[in-house]
Amino acid sequence: MKKTDKPKHIIIIGSGIAGIAAAIRLSVLGHKVTVYEANSYPGGKLTAFTKAGYRFDMGPSLFTMPQFIEQLFDVAEQPIANYFEYKKKAVVCNYFYEDGTFFSAFADAAKFAKEASTTFNVEEATVLEYFKQSKKKYDLTASLFLEKSLHKTRTYLSKEALKAVFKVNSLGINTTLSGYNSKVFKDERLVQYYDRFATYNGSSPYQTPGIMSMIPHLEQYFGTYFPKGGMHAITNSLFELAKDCGVTFNFNSKVAQITTSQNKAAGITVNGASVSADIVVSNVDIVPTYRNLLKTHKAPEKTLTQPRSSSALIFYWGITKQFPQLDLHNIFFSKDYKAEFDAIFNKKTVHNDPTVYVNISSKEEPTDAPTGCENWFTMINVPSNEGQDWDEIITNARQNIIKKLSRLLGEDISKLIAFEEILDPRTIASNTQSYQGALYGASSNNKYAAFLRHPNFKSSIDNLYFCGGSVHPGGGIPLCLLSGKIVSELIEAKS
Ligand SMILES: Cc1cc2nc3c(=O)[nH]c(=O)nc-3n(C[C@H](O)[C@H](O)[C@H](O)COP(=O)(O)OP(=O)(O)OC[C@H]3O[C@@H](n4cnc5c(N)ncnc54)[C@H](O)[C@@H]3O)c2cc1C
Numbered sequence: 001m002k003k004t005d006k007p008k009h010i011i012i013i014g015s016g017i018a019g020i021a022a023a024i025r026l027s028v029l030g031h032k033v034t035v036y037e038a039n040s041y042p043g044g045k046l047t048a049f050t051k052a053g054y055r056f057d058m059g060p061s062l063f064t065m066p067q068f069i070e071q072l073f074d075v076a077e078q079p080i081a082n083y084f085e086y087k088k089k090a091v092v093c094n095y096f097y098e099d100g101t102f103f104s105a106f107a108d109a110a111k112f113a114k115e116a117s118t119t120f121n122v123e124e125a126t127v128l129e130y131f132k133q134s135k136k137k138y139d140l141t142a143s144l145f146l147e148k149s150l151h152k153t154r155t156y157l158s159k160e161a162l163k164a165v166f167k168v169n170s171l172g173i174n175t176t177l178s179g180y181n182s183k184v185f186k187d188e189r190l191v192q193y194y195d196r197f198a199t200y201n202g203s204s205p206y207q208t209p210g211i212m213s214m215i216p217h218l219e220q221y222f223g224t225y226f227p228k229g230g231m232h233a234i235t236n237s238l239f240e241l242a243k244d245c246g247v248t249f250n251f252n253s254k255v256a257q258i259t260t261s262q263n264k265a266a267g268i269t270v271n272g273a274s275v276s277a278d279i280v281v282s283n284v285d286i287v288p289t290y291r292n293l294l295k296t297h298k299a300p301e302k303t304l305t306q307p308r309s310s311s312a313l314i315f316y317w318g319i320t321k322q323f324p325q326l327d328l329h330n331i332f333f334s335k336d337y338k339a340e341f342d343a344i345f346n347k348k349t350v351h352n353d354p355t356v357y358v359n360i361s362s363k364e365e366p367t368d369a370p371t372g373c374e375n376w377f378t379m380i381n382v383p384s385n386e387g388q389d390w391d392e393i394i395t396n397a398r399q400n401i402i403k404k405l406s407r408l409l410g411e412d413i414s415k416l417i418a419f420e421e422i423l424d425p426r427t428i429a430s431n432t433q434s435y436q437g438a439l440y441g442a443s444s445n446n447k448y449a450a451f452l453r454h455p456n457f458k459s460s461i462d463n464l465y466f467c468g469g470s471v472h473p474g475g476g477i478p479l480c481l482l483s484g485k486i487v488s489e490l491i492e493a494k495s
Contacts, residue, residue, distance in 0.1 A: 003029060004031065004495055007032060008278035008279050009279075010031045010033050010279040011277040012035045012036070012281045013035075013284050013293070014036075014284045015042040015044065015249060016283050017046050018467040018468040018484045019281070019283030019468065020042065020043075020238045022484035022488055023242050023247045024241055027245040027247045032246075034247075034275075034277075035248065037251050037253060039251065040251050040252050041251065042235055042249065043232070043235030043236075045059035045431075045439075045469075046059050046231060046477070048231070052418070053370040054316075054368065054370070055230065056375055056377055057232055057361060058314075058316075062476075063086065064218045064225070064477075065218060065478040066086055068477075068481040068482060069234065071485075078241060078244065085228040086225045086228065088224070088225055089224045089328060090107055091104050092105045093224075093327070093331055094331070095193065095330075095331045096331065096408045097333050101189055103116070103189075103193070107224065109131050109220050110124075112220065116190065119189075122185060122190055130216070134221075135214075137214035138218070141211070146479060147482055173447045174210075174447070176205065177197070177205040178191065180213050195337060196333075197213070197216055200476065201440050202444075203310070203444040204341040206338060207345065207446065208446075209444075212444070226361075250270075255268045256269045256270060257294075258280050258289075259274065260464075263462060267280065278463060280465070281465045281487055282466050282467075283466075285433055285435050285470045286454045286468075287435035291304075297461065303452060303453070304454075307345075307443050308435065308438035308442060309440040309441060309442060309444070310381045310439060311384045311437040311439055312380070313379065313393070313397055313423070313424050313425070314378065315378040315398065316378075316419075316423070317417050318369065318373060318417070318420075319375070320418045321374070323411075328359065328360060328361065328363045329359055331356070331358075332357075334351060334355045337355070340353070344381055348383040348386055349393065352396070353400065354380040354400065360374050360376055361377070378401060378405075384425055385424075385426055385429060386436065394424060402414050425437030435470070441468075441471065441474050450472065453471055453473075455471070455472060456472060456490060457490055465487045465490060465491065467480070467484050467486070467487045473486075
């Protein structure tokens with residue numbers, strides 16, 4: 001990367017994965033970068049804890065598109081092997097259905113199609129065609145809608161933009177994901193499998209548009225991976241890289257205000273002091289960024305009041321037994337997916353038969369649990385926090401989850417839980433300031449959602465930028481890394 005001849009002092013508020021990615025890129029460009037983080041540790045949602053001999057990744061557990069992490073080491077001209085290692089998974093996820101169906105989703109597309117045609121009522125060719133269409137949608141839209149600001153005119157003046165406009169009807173934006181899947185597949189179980197991808201950005205398959213059928217492409221084409229040392233190794237390695245690039249981190253430093261002067265960002269106030277900067281980047285969720293840090297500025301109410309994505313309820317369980325039928329990622333589907341999403345997004349509560357996701361990192365990293373044991377990250381999708389009685393919801397959900405897992409695994413799980421910690425929307429919000437504890441900012445439950453996300457900049461305040469899961473492109477780790485990239489490119493283009 002070419003160094004700038006006009007180095008600036010850039011403050012980044014928050015050391016979530018997007019904040020660290022932006023910090024690395026801006027530092028490599030030659031800017032002085034200082035990060036202020038409210039917590040005593042980096043990574044935000046991408047963190048971990050160890051207790052009673054069990055290690056748990058607390059937040060993200062599915063790692064796709066490692067190329068965006070590789071890119072950060074490339075721009076920093078540092079060998080990734082010195083910091084970070086990861087391996088590809090042959091089996092993406094094991095699926096358990098209430099009717100006793102078991103399906104192992106292989107990473108290899110041909111193997112996946114073969115397994116699907118033996119398990120479900122489907123031709124291999126139909127499955128392979130679905131993946132082909134999934135790739136087509138991704139190729140047509142990713143470089144445009146995910147890798148560039150959606151809110152800059154120049155984004156639309158490219159060949160890619162024209163191509164996407166001409167093919168807009170084939171993108172599936174006028175149907176829902178479930179509507180699209182039901183047209184392709186007859187077998188309800190396979191429809192449920194493909195509907196599940198709506199949850200990758202915290203949405204409902206019955207509301208999110210059919211273009212989300214591009215998401216399986218991320219798993220099937222780019223693959224899923226496991227970082228050596230677990231997901232937390234992503235935070236640790238990027239934190240080390242950022243420091244080696246010259247980024248300064250200040251922890252236990254909750255920023256109170258973004259200061260402005262003549263419609264320009266001027267710095268921040270933190271720990272009772274003012275710190276000046278040429279540029280400020282907020283990696284804080286966009287709602288508290290406006291409500292707490294930009295109190296004197298008019299907030300974009302339409303954007304901030306968009307319905308939130310789902311949140312999560314997680315039981316971190318130390319399990320005193322090993323289950324050979326389980327892998328790193330395991331899904332135990334609900335019987336009635338429609339009722340489950342109706343509960344989450346319309347009734348704002350939790351269905352009594354939720355889909356349960358069990359992540360077991362000790363399958364890959366045996367030291368994550370004592371000998372003969374497993375560390376179960378047991379998660380269900382729940383609504384964001386709107387003041388529900390979470391204690392009651394948790395008590396009921398715990399019982400229902402245990403009953404379901406015990407039924408499908410043929411073993412009383414309750415007797416095997418040696419250790420338990422719980423994370424719910426309230427604690428997700430208090431740990432990272434995510435509005436209502438939503439995992440991905442606003443939901444993508446309508447076809448305009450991407451355009452309704454907050455841009456990565458603010459037209460009325462110069463030198464103020466935003467990155468992270470609650471702004472464009474929004475979503476999980478890969479998109480957070482991309483939002484860090486977009487911010488660095490916007491700053492580079494201006495200087
Ligand atoms: C349980 C769970 C499971 C998930 N599963 C997956 C998954 O499998 N795959 C995937 O890709 N994604 C997953 N996600 C989503 C993923 O974790 C997020 O998209 C991503 O980590 C968000 O990163 P971010 O940069 O937006 O910032 P965050 O991680 O939200 O961090 C923001 C940071 O800003 C700090 N901050 C806030 N306010 C202030 C302030 N005033 N001053 C200073 N600092 C402040 C916070 O302390 C925090 O460290 C999951 C999330 C959760 C919670």
